[in-house]
Amino acid sequence: NLQAPLPDLTGIVRNKNIAIKLGKALFWDQQVGSDGQACASCHFKAGADGRVTNILTPGLLRVDANGNPDPDTEFGGTVPPSPAATEGFTAGNQVARANITLTPDDFPFHQLVDKDDRNSAIVYSTNDSATSPGTFDGSFGTVIPRDLNEYCGDPEGNIFHTQSNLATRKVEPRNTPTVINAVFNFRNFWDGRANNIFNGTDPFGRRNEQARVMILNGRTPELARIDLNNASLASQAVGPALSDFEMSCAGRQFADLGRRLVSLQPLAQQDIASNDSHLSDLVHPSGKGLRASYAQLIRMAFEPQYWAARGNFVIDNSGSEPVLVSNSQGYTQTEINFSLFWGIAIMLYEAELISDDTAFDRFRGCHEPSCSPAIEPDESALSEQEKQGLMVFIDKGKCVNCHKGPEFTSAAIHLQAENQEEGLVERMIMGDNQVALYDNGFYNIGVRPTKEDLGVGAVDPWGNPLSFTRQYFDILLGNNAPDPFDVDPCTFEVPVLSDLPCDSAQQTNALRDRVIAGLERDAVDGAFKTPGLRNIALTAPYFHNGGAATLEQVVEFYNRGGNRRGSESNNNSGFGDNASNLDPDIRPLGLTAQEQADLVAFLKALTDERVRCDQAPFDHPSLTVSNGHLDQDSNNDNRADDILITLPAVGASGLPFSQCWANSGDLFNQGGPL
Template sequence: MDQHGERKQRKRLATTSRWIIAGLAGSAAALVALHAGRLIAAAPVVFPPPARPMGSLKTVPVPGPTEQELAVFVRDRKAAIQLGKALFWDMRVGSDNLTACASCHFQAGADNRITNQINPGLLAGDNQFNTGSAKQVGPNYKLRAADFPLVRHGDVDDAGTIIADNNDVVGSQGVFAATYDDIKPNGRKDDCTNISDSLMHGGTGFDVNGVNVRRVTGRNAPSVINAVFNFRNFWDGRANNVFNGGDPFGMRNPQPLVWKLEGSVLRNVPVRLSSSSLASQASGPPMSNVEMSCAGRAFIDLGKRLLDETILRAQTISPKDSVLGGFAANAPTYSQLVRKAFQPAFWEYAGQLTLPGAQPLNFRNMDLPRMRRDDERARDKLPKPGKLVTTQMEANFALFFGIAVQLYESTLVSDDTPFDRYADGDRTALTAQQLRGMKIFQEQGKCLGCHSGQEFTNASYANVQSQRVERMTMGDGGVGVYDSGFYNIGVRPTSEDMGLGGTDPFGNPLSETRMVMQGKTALLGNNFGSGVAQSWPAGARDIADGAFKAPALRNVEFTGPYFHNGGAATLMQVVDFYNRGGDYAYANRKDLDFNISPIGLSQAEKEDLVAFLLSLSDERVRLRRAPFDHPSLCVPDGALGGTKSIAQHGRSGHGVDDMVCLDEVGANGTKRGLKTFLELSPFAR
């Protein structure tokens, strides 16, 4: 179909959608309710529940396990938060001693690096980097404003006028390709064997003329600030709401992953810590072969290397750090903090623990299949030679890591924005333009369809816990059942990245809707479907393919690039996308969210909407004041050189990192505020 024909069909589809709304709005028979886990059948045309009203985030309790549930594991919450912050910012968590969790989450909880941040589209099966504005896009390319948006239009308000289509993804650089062997004799670094990334998967690899650069993730890094309010985490919801003590997959992993001392007997026990998606999320990247780890490393190996080390040994802590300031001059070891923070039953066993060599492989790698090399997958399947001798504390390091990081990230709540002050009663907090933009956000813009409530996301704990699955009429007129807070909005063709439509390492669908359809509600946790049969409407279909978690919008000023593929550089480009009704709405019509259709905003109205989004910025985030202060951190921003040649680190086969270092910041913050991505104006196109 030519562009003109597709544009006409898209307009007919949008007109039909508006006719359905106009003809049936207000019809009680068209609504569907979810009570005690049971879907009640209704009329064939249905709508999602009314959007939750916006409001101050100060009014929302911070989600998490109950004090009683947490007390099973944690005996000193303050010490656990200290441990979590240290682990989150420590560059030694990475196999290379240069990669921290914070390496991808240092800019308002997200990542704004610009060199070597492109993935060629491996999740779509594409190995070739696309040609961009500079005609040199590839490994170690330096992004610039002219590269965005990745999908370009002759008319920004007409989705049928695509003039440039780039399926590359702006992600985050992680580690060099390597396999894990052991810990180096000095005990302070992983001993890994480098792998050539040249011709990876039969196409262009993450290398420049045979010299490796760091591998890049297949999706953009979302912010960890306010992530505690998400019911599930990661773009595709892999980080389960129940933490199993070892990996992101909750009760989907049937193996007990934790060792507990009961009386005088050490037992391998299951863990089911509810409302703990952040702990599930935290347990994933440290063992990712793309993000932080040499392939084949286990959490036990990381525990062996770190536990006797001083926290943040190679980094600087400000004496005024809001959490770690007391350790600036005399820092404890990680094992000392574990003993203080966690119940003795999980670490005090004095003897050694002998495990079969394959035991660490009960923990499952979070990497998506197409992001893992064939030789890495084969390496992961091999059992460890002989037997593994370890300690209880080492064996439970994933448990300590996940819970501690969750408790630290639970403090990263930004609830003091101009909008929050307005919602709390200060009618001078928003400008006249922002007030106009807020009205558009609530009404014509249809933004509340995915970004409702105080958290500005339907993927929030408050929304999802009350209704895990929803029904509504889809763009093609069919009735769909889908996971609350996850939507296909037509950023890219569905087939390129299935998102929520993918599967976990155990063959289960990531989608809770599909889990219910398969009768697996017992694996979903948080009392979902407890003994209650699910009743599905006749003819309804599950909607998961190409769906992604609706991100929260607070501090969005600083968290570009935007969308799961990093395809937009500015907020105006994002508004343009929604105003034209997405880029691939017609192609994705089978799975498309009902709200995606042309909006018809004028340029002035678009500017009003962007202005309102800027009212969601918290000055404490901008200036890195507590709780957003941090230790010093150095991050790699590509390799020294360009896209034609790079400096090689000795004979290692990998490039020399171009490091960018951030000074430590105390509770009072800094005078230099955060910049936008590429330092572009949010209003720029």
């Protein structure tokens, strides 16, 4: 009975139920993206992906010693530390390139002679990632209203191509996280760049000072700011739609997407079950698509001041303040505001995707006010092995230190309120036994060397740090920070001063003095958002790089104390001036083989059967996705032909039991309709 934290949409949304329907249509519609790409194309299995072909991408997020981009465009073993013979190959000895089908032998991406000893000889190691294929890499050309096609230039295929050099779909640089329960994250994306505040246009909240939407003030069209709290899902939703790795030709704008979609029949090419939990009353008699156009759904869902203006306009961003200009060749208000409609509608739909009914939930019961009537604990809901695994999770495994609360993540909203135990910034002893400040819910656990991906230690397009910790340092030094937030040093695990009772002003002043003197450090480079663990057995591969194919490999990683080399005192997980950013709990755990098996069994008990079987609210329209390419171009479009697979439409009752996804925690044992 978790309640989704959402912004106050009074004055923007006029009919929430219609907005949810609009959001589901936008999320699943293959007409939305370039090259037939929908949001759901990478989120169709338990809110994540499950493909194994054309999912390999090289280390494109690598930086140099100064933190500047230094992408690695070559696939295969990273030499050193990987042996020289592995260069250009996967761990399973395939030629590493785009469009290959990975096998169990290719995982994990960091392999040792002794999997329990992180300092044993390295057999294989790569900065490649296993993620999701998106679009081809052509540049955006134009759209024609009512035309199903989008016109993009020929792809270059410099990195992603077949053996005969035909362009393939590009593959994203990070593993695809699930959208289920993502509404509880204070920030979204692995690096947290999907801001808690939605500005109506892009993922960056108040960081984008030019962000405006168009409103009708009486009868006068003008520009206005949108500033919606607890709307990270909306910030996240507007990112992939224009990403040339995920859903778009390079250079497409939201107004172009709006121009293409507003007059189209939603989901026109896809089947919808007659008992779809959200769309059943709108299904077209043919069973394909909806009876209303996108324009009609927008008008029913949103207040007229956001779509009723007459005429065409452009937004001039050349000056210090954006200016709305009437232009007969410009865009309608609906098209200009399409990012607003898109973000809010998809946020409201994804807020429906709450998974809270697992064997663990029944074992635990619920006497919270949200549970009415109360749910009594059921001791029989967990097996004896799962109960032993729960004890490992809480105690010897130290899992609960980061995967806490009902969401099983410290990146969740309710755990980050400043008036509770922890805030957005925390100060604690790190893996090298030295104190540092860090972003709560974001940890460097030593999966890969920090320089390969800075995570929350990176910056936004305007050069501002994504990290709240680094913004807090700027504030202490008298500078401005783009994000609005407060920090109470009295909530720190390790306060600056040991005086009791704690005085926030005194603590802040003491911390400021230490920052000015260069005595305080941060631990944010190479840190990533802690994922929730609900349905984890359905969402392989694991980690931000997708470098583990099974839950067993994940547990082995933690049991040996991560992938970094050296002793505890020789911590090499940091970057730049920081010798260590490592989470203090990443050290050898000493779990027995039985304890590891018990822990995996408990993690599988976090699966919601509704998610496993695509039952309401997790049901969906049919979806056709790319599953690699043939090395041929039969239609002469300079793109390798897609190999397509279609998932059937599923109604509220879900898949037949025999077709449900396997609760395996194994990328290569998925079951289901794939």
